[in-house]
Amino acid sequence: MSNKLSTQHKILDAAQSLFAETGYNGTSLRQITSQAEVNLASVNYHFGSKKELIQAVLQRYLLVLMPRLDQEFNRLLAAQQPNSLNQVLSVFVRPLLELNKVHPHGTRIFLQLLGRGYTDVQGHLRWFFNHHYGRVLDKLVLLVQQACPELPAGELFWRLHFSLGTVVFTMASSEALAEIAEADFNENVDIEGVILRLLPYLSAAIAAPIPLVSQLSQTAPLLASEGR
Amino acid sequence: MSNKLSTQHKILDAAQSLFAETGYNGTSLRQITSQAEVNLASVNYHFGSKKELIQAVLQRYLLVLMPRLDQEFNRLLAAQQPNSLNQVLSVFVRPLLELNKVHPHGTRIFLQLLGRGYTDVQGHLRWFFNHHYGRVLDKLVLLVQQACPELPAGELFWRLHFSLGTVVFTMASSEALAEIAEADFNENVDIEGVILRLLPYLSAAIAAPIPLVSQLSQTAPLLASEGR
DNA sequence: ACGTGTTTGAAATGTACGTTTGAATTAAAT
DNA sequence: ATTTAATTCAAACGTACATTTCAAACACGT
Known part of the structure; x- marks a missing residue:
């Protein structure tokens, strides 16, 4: 049994946890390397820069997730009759939960990282993703x-x-939410439970009826000032 | 006409824009004071610290918004028959849009600041808020x-x-979203339009039917590994 | 066992940050 | 007008950061 992990692996594991908890900008290479028990310089040696480390951390999950999603999408697109919204959204569940094979708590960590990516590093990760x-x-x-x-x-x-x-x-604030939910309603609040709670919520939301224009304009003359 | 603004006012105006755009941690006091055209030390003189400046920026809006919301909530609570979900959510529209009186684009800026507060500064702003x-x-x-x-x-x-x-x-990514929406669908995407689009979405989402436990457990045995 | 290419280590570089200081300046009060 | 308080200013402080450097340690094919 080889429990000897490579330096790169140790860095990635430490980095993903810290990035998920305190954000990309909020995590220093010194925190990462000290938690990974490797030398500070090894990040720049193995990954080139902090920015590239962030991408590597995300790619470890994206390279597993996206082909799986693509395959599921193709399956649905090949169907004879159109799929229901619930069917479409449910397609995310399995591939997301299978990220736990990449790493324990992989699903939660990946979704947190995704959330951080949209708020932390301005535009950069969004571009990378698209x-x-x-x-x-x-x-x-x-x-x-x-x-x-x-x-x-x-x-x-x-x-x-x-x-x-x-x-x-x-997902970005799932730690805090889980704590509160556990204290106030003592329910099971693992990542799978949250995902399954999200499905009906999102399904109803996306398919919500479109308000008529007349109903919109009824609340239109709200303020005298300031139109963009 | 006195267009001479106080130092504190100039700092708050510069700080809120920068905080909204690049986050609390992502904005330095040097950026703020140079955009406000005041001395670096005046932030600490007038507000004590960066943390207290962040609170002051938020309070300028919260002190207007929260009493207004409280008043609306009390009005609804005093009603004889229970209010519909749409009525409850609609109550946010006016108070939020009236933040444009506090500052031009006040609504957008406040909501962006709120978003930053939940992801940027770990727990601290959430506690302050609650x-x-x-x-x-x-x-x-x-x-x-x-x-x-x-x-x-x-x-x-x-x-x-x-x-x-x-x-x-x-709201945190409203700038980017508005750009894309304008380019792809050339629609009106001011903050009021976004809020009015959010209402039916949220209304349907919150009132979504609760899935039965049997339907939940149907997708339960997803993975052999890893239960939290 | 040797030599080569890869990886690690400790230290230093330069930059940016929040905050503090104390003198200079302005405003207010007597 | 003179004293007192409030504010502004330039400069510096100490700390933390990402990145670089270069010698030491290591791995390993020959």
Whole structure:
């Protein structure tokens, strides 16, 4: 049994935990290398820079997750009849939970890292993400469009981003939320439970009825000042 | 006409923009004071520390917003028949948009600051928020409970936090989203438009049907490994 | 066993940060 | 007008950061 881990592996393991807990900017290479019990310089030796280390930490999960998602999307797209929104969203559950094979608590850590990526490093990680995996996510948009044909494209854009926010924020603050939930309702609040709670929430949200324009304008003349 | 602004005011104005754009940790006092065209030391002179400056920036909006929300909550609580979820959520629109009186783009900036507060400074701002305004938010929980009496308390807890995530994430990345939306669908994407789009989304999400336990356990034996 | 290429180690570099200091300046009060 | 308090200013302090350097230790094919 070789419990001897490579330096790179030790760095990645320490980095992902610290990044998930305190963010990318909030974590120093000194914290990472001291928790990994390796020399400070080895990060720059093995990964080049902190920025590239962040990408490497994310890639360890993305390289497993995205092909799995792509495969699921293709399966749904090949179906004869259009899929329901619930079917489309459920497709995320298995691939996400299988990230626990990459690392214990891999699912939670990856989703936290994803959340950090959208708020911490301005734009940089968003670009990295869209550039590498934009094709896959286009298939998701198509599937949701097929599931909700009555939804205008503009509305769908916003609701998918609302949903991304829901997931990402929930995971980024999942530690705190789990503590509160456990104290106040003593329920099981592992990552799987949260994901399964999210599904009906998101499903109903994305398929919400579109308010009529007349109902919108009813609340329109709200303020005399300030139109962008 | 006295267009001479006090040093404190200039600092607050510069700080809120920078905090909203690049986060609390991501903004240095040197950036703030140089944009405000004041001396570096004046932040510590007028506010004591960076941490207290962050609180002061938030308080400028919270002291306007929270009493307004409290008043609206009390109005709804005094109603004879229980209010619909839509009525409860709509109550946020006016008070939030009135923050534009505190400062141009005040609504957007405040919501961005709120989002940053939940991800940037670990726990500290969350405590500050709950400690000062927990009483007010309890009324919101009560109102939602009255609007959705079939929803268990534990489920409601999670869904309200999901919703907070939706709002906060959307606002934190509203600049980028607005750019994309404008380019791809050329729609009006001011802050009021986003808020009005959020209402039906959140309303449907919070009131989503609760999945049966049998349906949950159907997807339960997903992985052999790893239960938290 | 040797020599080569890879990896680690301790130390130093330069930059940026929040905060403090004490003198200079301005405003207010008597 | 003179004293007193409040504010601004330039400079410095100590700390922490990412990155670089270069010698030492190691791995390993020959």
